[in-house]
Amino acid sequence: MKGIPTSYLANRLVTLVLTVWIAATLIWLIPRLSPVDPADIMLGRMASGAGSVANADAILASFQARFGLDDPLWLQYLKYLKNIVVFDFGLSTASFPTEVSTLVARALPWTLGLMILSVVVTFVIGNLLGALMVWERSPKLVKVAIPAAMVFTSIPPILSGLLLMWVFAAKLRWLPLTGAYGINVEPGWNSAFVLSVLEHGILPATAIVVVTFGFWALGMRGLMITVQGEDYVQLAKAKGLKARYILYRYMIRNAILPQITAFALKIGLLIAGQVLVERIFAYNGMGKLLYDAILDQDFPVIQGVSFVIILITALSVFLVDLLYPLIDPRIRHEG
């Protein structure tokens, strides 16, 4: 890619790999620190669920071999790492003998879709509102309304989800209560399905957006005030450039840079919030999967989902970090 210094790229890659590795290790390590050996539990559950499945013994045996459950700890660890790399998390104990990866693969697109939608919308709206709060030419109403709306950001996403759900779904019945799509709709690329998906997605997405946009707005407000006092903005005014052009090209374009850095830092939290929202709305994404797994004490699924989510987070951070030099020319040419 043009203009990205290689040392920067290398640094980011190393961070990415390190993050994923440490996360995987933590996920593997923590259950093993508990007084109860999860491996036994897992096997026990699988065995009890194996009653109705053909070839149960063979499946169990191959699982044990794959994860080296009879091997010494360090060997188990290595095998685990090897399996992780190909997304093999083993078998779900609750839905034996389904592969965890299958379950995850099914849930992933929903989560990704909702996530991308809400994260992008939040970032754009939040920053825009923050900028408008500061721009001299915003109508008075806007300047007062935004801080008022920001009160909502004090509420964690779960609660906003609850409130929205209660108001719009339970009471007013405008929007569906749960699920990613209607029960009587056939999945596939038909309009009924797509509409249903959209309909079901509004509340969860709104829940996330409503509470997270305030963070961006607040930050952007501070940054914009600093930028407003900069010489180049004053010179732009002296040049008689159009006010909106100055707002976008001279002010926002410069103020947003630290926000992009902050975005990379916040992705972890955003995704965590999303998982909770999914749970509340019983949205068929990773959140619901995780929650059900917690209820069922389905370890492999918990581990698998956690890992995938962390992986997504780390990748997003990596991408955003790559994006930064493309936007800020000053970073581009160093090193």
Place this chain on the structure above:
Amino acid sequence: MEKPTGEGSAASGTRRSVLEVSDLKVYYATPTGDVRACDGVTFTLYEGETLGLVGESGSGKSTATSGVLQLVSPPGRIAGGSVVMDGQDMLALDEEALRRSRWRTLSLIPQGAMNSLNPTMTISAQIRDVIETHEGRASKGEMRTRVLELFRRVGLPGRIHDMYPHELSGGMKQRVCIAMAIALDPTVIVADEATSALDVVVQRVVAQTLAKVREELGVSMIMIGHDMGLMAQMVDRIAVMYAGRIVEIAPVRRMFERPAHPYSRILIESIPSLTERRPMRVLGGITHDPRHPPPGCIFQMRCEHAMDVCRSDPPPRPQEIAPDHEVHCHLWRRDANGEFVDMRDTGEAPRTGAVTAVVARDPGDSLARADGDLVGGGSAGADPEGVGDSGIEATEGASR
């Protein structure tokens, strides 16, 4: 408005005024009263001339020009006066009309070029946007040619066209600002300390560029500065400001040879000489509170000739003691023939001793040396960008 020529005018024949500033006031609100940064400034700028605006820190020179440019932001405000350009009352324009007239009538070369260029835009984009805003879009090729031509005028290489500001040196950035200022062929350019933030060598190059540009375009300029030596070489008339008011305006020669106002006199005398050793004269007294200027002459608290009338009445507006030379001072009065006389010459002026002199240190000191080397006189090797030598000398040590 036309004015008959007098001694020292820029061109022969009648002169046209392009900018008339009248009693301009710019105040800043503070918890304990308005600070009168600019308190009734009046001057006229004629076509093709360069007016220098000098004064110490806080004298209000930048504030005055920001008032003229209408770039004053809260808590500052334009509290009175008028600005008329080419017959058009600028303060009466509505927002959109003002915006449209900007840069075409009045452009600005800012003080800190380091910070005046948008870090996320290429150089050419920043010049292009002002052209396109006021003149409409043009084809890429046409724009490129035009921008490159502007670069040539200021002696910048074409390769910087697609570069970003942080890739340029300070002098180059300043010249980009000059190029930008002349892009729309404005009537008046305000150069706010255009060379102050640079080192001496680059200063010279930039000053030369300014001079060249002025000659080629015949544009009228207001130059703010405090480097008296540089001012002397670049301007036609000088206006001296003190505490938000103009105290004297004179053609540059006269200002240096025979300053009329006591403050200007101190200013001129405080310039170290390159050829002789003199005791340094320092202004005594104290400055007044800018929120509550004293009645009468504002310079009264530091003037060594302050009289009773100075404390009670402001000096009569303005006294033209010679063609094109006006001063605001009670020391000048009309004699029986209606001519102006300086009361210091007639022995009527009191001396209150507010000015103290500092004895020069011992001869071993190197206060100011007469060697050519130290101050870079001559053009030895100091012409890196090939702008040409129009006789401007770097004058380090000659500024306040």
Place this chain on the structure above:
Amino acid sequence: MNEPIISRPESGTDEAVRDALPTTGAPAPGRTASGESTPGAGAPGTLSGTVAVGAVHPAGAGAGDGVPSRADARAARRHARRMRRFDNPWLDPKLLWGVGILLAIIAVGLVGRYAWDTEMVYTGSAPLKLPPVGFENLRKQPGVGEHPLGTDGAVRDMLSLIIVGAPNTLFVGLVASTIGMTVGILLGFSAGFIGGRVDDVIRVFSDVMITIPPLLILVVVQASFGDVSLTLMALLIAGFVWQSPTRLIRAQVLSMRESGYVQMARLSGASTFDIMFREMMPNLVPYLFGSFIASVTTSIVTAVGLEVLGLGPQRIPTLGRTIYEAINSGALIQNLWWWWGIPTLLLGIMFIALLLINLGLDEVSNPRLRKA
């Protein structure tokens, strides 16, 4: 320094005022009480009496024309009062309200323990699912005075839940942040001050840890270990809350390290410890506070998140857990709005208070945000 022509809103005033003020004697603006003016100091000259003395001239009022009317004087006082807020940002109403609310919650917790029978938080003898006083539930039972905020599905008194639960939530937030901040300060200072390898390691480590969502790791922990105590949860959360303060402090230390006063301290032989705590820390205080409050918010959000998922302390009443039980028992559909609504409201109030404090602290550390 000469004022640039491009006048920044604040710096214009600062410079115009600073540069133009008398160099001897008179105080700077803002420190003068309203009503006083600044006389020309008694210099060896005789000019002190001639500078205008008298009422403050508010912006816009005619300066010194005759005797100011009563309306003028009132306007002047109001103006001066508004302007004086420039002076002490710590007294900003946002800050005061925010802190006030939090203190009120803590007070309720303290007083409530004595004034109310909090055993009712575990179980009571009242009917199930009573609404708060003044409302009726689906079974047409009105609220009763013994349970002013109603009861939940397991006959626990809502008011007791709040009295016990709210401070618990705050507790988790405060403990986690305190630990997180301490670690953050230590690491941040070390990274910024010592630099080199230490800095690299700390930086990479915090970058990595920032990316890992705390919730998930905590999910894994809770799933493995079962029930946890409140303190344990706070400790676990602390493990994820130190990264932001570390980064922040490191950045500040790096920029302060090269500043004049630190160099001076170094040159005069001050020990590292002295430099860190006597020179740098005082300047960091607003940032530290702001970071602390942000950490508290994050900790509480994470804690509540865990609780709502059903993890978190199972036997100890917390606001999040109450909500969890409410949802699980179908409170939404049964219209038992007070069950989940009251804890939600309380959490909302807590967060609003934290937000206010945050905004106030922002203004302390960045003077440009204070509006006239």
